[in-house]
Every structure is written in C-alpha cells, then in structure tokens.
Amino acid sequence: MKIAVICANGKEGRLIVKEALERKLDVTAVVRRENQSAAAQVIKKDLFDLTSSDLESFDVVIDAFGAWTPETLPQHSTSLKHLCDILSGKNTRLLIVGGAGSLYINPEHTIQVMDGADFPDIFKPLASNMAKALEELRSRKDVKWTYISPAGDFQADGIKTGKYILGGEELILNSKGESVISYADYAVAMIDEAVNGTHIQERISVVAQ
DSSP, X not given: OEEEEETTTSHHHHHHHHHHHHTTOEEEXXXXXXXXXXXXXXXXXXGGGOOHHHHTTOSEEEXXXXXXXXXXTTHHHHHHHHHHHXXXXXSOEEEEEOOSTTOBSSTTSOOBGGGSTTSOGGGHHHHHHHHHHHHHHHTOTTSEEEEEEOOSEEETTOOOOSOEEXXXXXXXXXXXXXXXXXXXXXXXXXXXXXXXXXXXXXXXXXXXX
C-alpha cells in the first residue's frame, strides 16, 4: 500500500507519517518546505499545485491541511475542492483530518457542537469553515473520501494508547464521560482507516477509550 500524507510537516501530519512507518507502510510526505517528518520519500510541492499525475501512484492520500488565520480559513474549502478535482474518478482514496465542531449533539442532526453556548467564540470561525468544507465534500460522489472528526478535546501532546472508540456523525463520549483523544491515537485511527477502507464516502469520529 502506498500512502501520501499532505501537509506532513504539521503536528498531526508528522504523527500520521510516523504511525504509517511503524506499520511498515510505503509513505511519502507532501510538504511545501524542507521535510520535517520521518518519511524518506518526499514530494516538495504546495497542495494547490498538486496534479493528478503527482498522486496517481498512491492508494491513499491523507489530507492533514490546516488553516488558522481569518484570511486563510476559506482554504479549508478550496484545498479540499482541489484535491477532489484531481482525484475525481480515481481509485485513490482521500482521507481528511477533520474537525469536531460539525459533529451533531442530537439524534435529529440539527444541532452541532459549535452551536452550543459553551463553544468558545474564538474557535467558531474555524469550525464553521471546516463544516462548510465537509458539506461541500458530501456532494462529491466522484471521489472515495472519508472524513474523520476527532473528539472535542483534541490533545496535541497527549499520549499514545493505541485504543479508541469509533463513532459516526454524533459526538460520542468514552466510559469516563469525556470527549477527548490525543493526536497520536487519532493517527492510529487514521492509519487503521487507510488500511481497512471501510468508511468510503462517510464522516466518522473517534474518541479515546
């Protein structure tokens, strides 16, 4: 299996590369600048400059793109559209590092996490832009995509346990009543999905056990 990790220099991207390498998978880092991941194979190119030929040899492409400033937040949509366009009609699967703000908190799927009164205002622009990108992704029937949302508390420096609970469109809690997962355990879930490919054209979610 050949995997490309886009934005492999980011915190989550580096951990996804590391997890894939630990499982002896063939991994290529896609980065704009000098490679900071553990991958030996590198494509040095901006995401928006990638072409179909750049990705044609891969079984799975993992999109770990992130944008945080007001002027770049719309790139959650435009970057995902670009990747979908160049993978359209291909057998290559596209796995996306998603957000938790768009998870639902009611069975009718009318209220999202970011709608809650206790959701921090500072994160609302990010959550709404990521939710918009997900809604646009749902219309792509020409791409084998999977969108993976982390738990509400996504901990960059949390430990790796190798264990997680798989959910769907709704926010789920673990046995302690918590919605939390480390970046490292999220990477485990991401590579599990890359290997198994059991949730094509679905949004799934993960929480630590």
